[in-house]
Amino acid sequence: MPENILLNAQEISLQFDQRLVLQNISLRIAERQIVTLIGPNGAGKTSLVKIVLGLISPTSGKVERRKGIRIGYMPQRLQVDQSMPVTVGKFLTLATNARSMETSRVLEEVGASALIDSQLHSLSGGELQRVLLARALIQDPQLLVLDEPAQGVDVNGQAELYRLITDIRDKHDCGILLVSHDLHLVMSATDEVICLNQHVCCHGHPEQVSNDPAYLELFGRKDAETLAIYTHHHNHSHDLAGEIVDEGHNH
Amino acid sequence: MADFILRALLSGLLVAAIAGPLGCFVVWRRMSYFGDTLAHSALFGIALGLLLEISLEASVIGACALLAVLLVLMEKRRGLSTDTILGILAHSSLALGLVIISFTDNQVNLMSYLFGDLLTVSASNLLWIAATCIVVLVLLLLNWNRLLAITLHEELAQVEGVHVTRMRMLLMLLIALIVAVSMKVVGILLITSLLIIPPACARAYARTPESMAIMASIAGCLAVCGGIMASWFWDTPTGPSIVVAASLLFVIGRLLPAGEKL
Numbered sequence: 485m486p487e488n489i490l491l492n493a494q495e496i497s498l499q500f501d502q503r504l505v506l507q508n509i510s511l512r513i514a515e516r517q518i519v520t521l522i523g524p525n526g527a528g529k530t531s532l533v534k535i536v537l538g539l540i541s542p543t544s545g546k547v548e549r550r551k552g553i554r555i556g557y558m559p560q561r562l563q564v565d566q567s568m569p570v571t572v573g574k575f576l577t578l579a580t581n582a583r584s585m586e587t588s589r590v591l592e593e594v595g596a597s598a599l600i601d602s603q604l605h606s607l608s609g610g611e612l613q614r615v616l617l618a619r620a621l622i623q624d625p626q627l628l629v630l631d632e633p634a635q636g637v638d639v640n641g642q643a644e645l646y647r648l649i650t651d652i653r654d655k656h657d658c659g660i661l662l663v664s665h666d667l668h669l670v671m672s673a674t675d676e677v678i679c680l681n682q683h684v685c686c687h688g689h690p691e692q693v694s695n696d697p698a699y700l701e702l703f704g705r706k707d708a709e710t711l712a713i714y715t716h717h718h719n720h721s722h723d724l725a726g727e728i729v730d731e732g733h734n735h
Numbered sequence: 736m737a738d739f740i741l742r743a744l745l746s747g748l749l750v751a752a753i754a755g756p757l758g759c760f761v762v763w764r765r766m767s768y769f770g771d772t773l774a775h776s777a778l779f780g781i782a783l784g785l786l787l788e789i790s791l792e793a794s795v796i797g798a799c800a801l802l803a804v805l806l807v808l809m810e811k812r813r814g815l816s817t818d819t820i821l822g823i824l825a826h827s828s829l830a831l832g833l834v835i836i837s838f839t840d841n842q843v844n845l846m847s848y849l850f851g852d853l854l855t856v857s858a859s860n861l862l863w864i865a866a867t868c869i870v871v872l873v874l875l876l877l878n879w880n881r882l883l884a885i886t887l888h889e890e891l892a893q894v895e896g897v898h899v900t901r902m903r904m905l906l907m908l909l910i911a912l913i914v915a916v917s918m919k920v921v922g923i924l925l926i927t928s929l930l931i932i933p934p935a936c937a938r939a940y941a942r943t944p945e946s947m948a949i950m951a952s953i954a955g956c957l958a959v960c961g962g963i964m965a966s967w968f969w970d971t972p973t974g975p976s977i978v979v980a981a982s983l984l985f986v987i988g989r990l991l992p993a994g995e996k997l
Binding site: 534537538539555557559562564565567568569570571574575577578579603604619623629 | 762763764765880883884886887888890891892893894895934935938941942943944946947996
């Protein structure tokens with residue numbers, strides 16, 4: 485595995501009973517690289533994330549991680565039973581090796597210092613996402629895996645959250661694997677996009693992917709609304725991504 | 736005070752003190768039906784102990800532990816819900832226990848197993864209870880944060896390096912142990928109440944898992960004292976009196992205005 489590669493997954497396939505969930509997927513994440521996984525519901529995004537994290541094993545294919553790599557994981561959802569009293573501060577110290585000094589540092593980093601004594605189950609969607617991000621950061625990860633980090637966050641909050649994620653990459657020099665179901669919001673924050681629908685439909689720079697017929701077909705057919713948003717953003721995409729891409733697809 | 740009361744009080748307090756924190760996990764993870772199932776299998780353990788003429792404490796602990804392991808294994812196979820599996824295990828082990836007891840020559844006082852027999856705790860019973868409680872407490876303290884982590888989010892805990900299956904198995908075995916020794920205190924039919932009512936009393940006053948666990952211990956101990964006192968003064972059955980005292984505590988806690996949380 486080359487020096488700067490954090491994670492290299494090769495020809496991953498996953499089968500549940502008779503159903504093929506993932507087919508022949510390769511994925512690699514380098515230091516400081518933000519890779520975004522997009523795809524419709526049921527495309528196998530979360531399954532792929534679980535394989536990358538080592539939570540489930542693929543039916544075939546292999547995953548190499550850099551030796552001793554520290555991975556920070558932000559799960560899609562956290563449901564706290566009402567019967568369980570937990571403060572945000574306590575929740576953060578549950579991550580192995582966490583000390584209280586680190587707790588306040590990561591909370592400040594995600595802009596949630598005021599929440600340290602709040603009860604976990606009383607947080608709003610956006611607050612909870614920030615706290616989960618803080619927990620992923622507390623071990624100073626080399627690779628951050630964020631599964632739909634903007635879930636339950638309003639549109640303004642989402643833009644802010646993605647800005648925060650880019651800042652985190654710059655500050656911690658970590659690689660990031662991001663899962664999202666819409667490209668237009670993460671476009672500016674990402675280096676590489678993988679469009680997934682059981683197999684890799686297309687991948688490359690966000691600009692390329694958003695013009696790729698496979699991407700258009702997938703989202704145009706399955707989700708008219710996303711296409712509408714996409715079309716709108718397409719007009720401004722140079723501003724969002726900040727550069728013009730003229731190389732061909734690497735399909 | 737008579738020796739038997741002292742022994743009863745001591746074993747009741749020991750069990751209640753440990754049932755508090757362990758019961759919190761039962762409440763947080765919604766495992767109360769699991770507690771019931773273990774309690775039912777305890778009767779199977781009694782039957783087995785009588786049949787094989789081995790120590791009843793050991794056979795009850797063995798039966799409960801066996802059931803916990805069986806459950807973890809059966810949960811991995813898909814097709815039936817945990818709820819259904821628990822129902823099958825609970826009632827078949829109870830029925831099997833009753834059938835086996837009918838084969839033994841002993842004159843068994845079933846009532847004392849079903850509703851507890853705290854006032855007849857012997858010195859050796861007390862030793863068993865104390866030893867079990869210390870083992871449970873030590874294992875619980877050593878693994879406290881890991882157990883909290885898997886209760887909040889199993890996959891997150893696993894990514895952070897917690898061995899989830901091992902922790903889940905440990906929690907079930909700890910509950911099995913405490914159920915086995917609680918049988919003498921409140922009896923098979925009432926064991927779950929000792930696990931869930933004290934944490935429920937504590938919930939409204941707690942801000943952290945630790946404070947809830949400690950308050951649950953205190954509530955459990957108060958209930959044990961109350962129950963034994965009632966039994967002493969009014970000659971009521973001890974086990975049920977303890978549970979009634981715990982329920983009263985719960986009701987009083989609900990009626991009081993919520994104050995500062997700890």
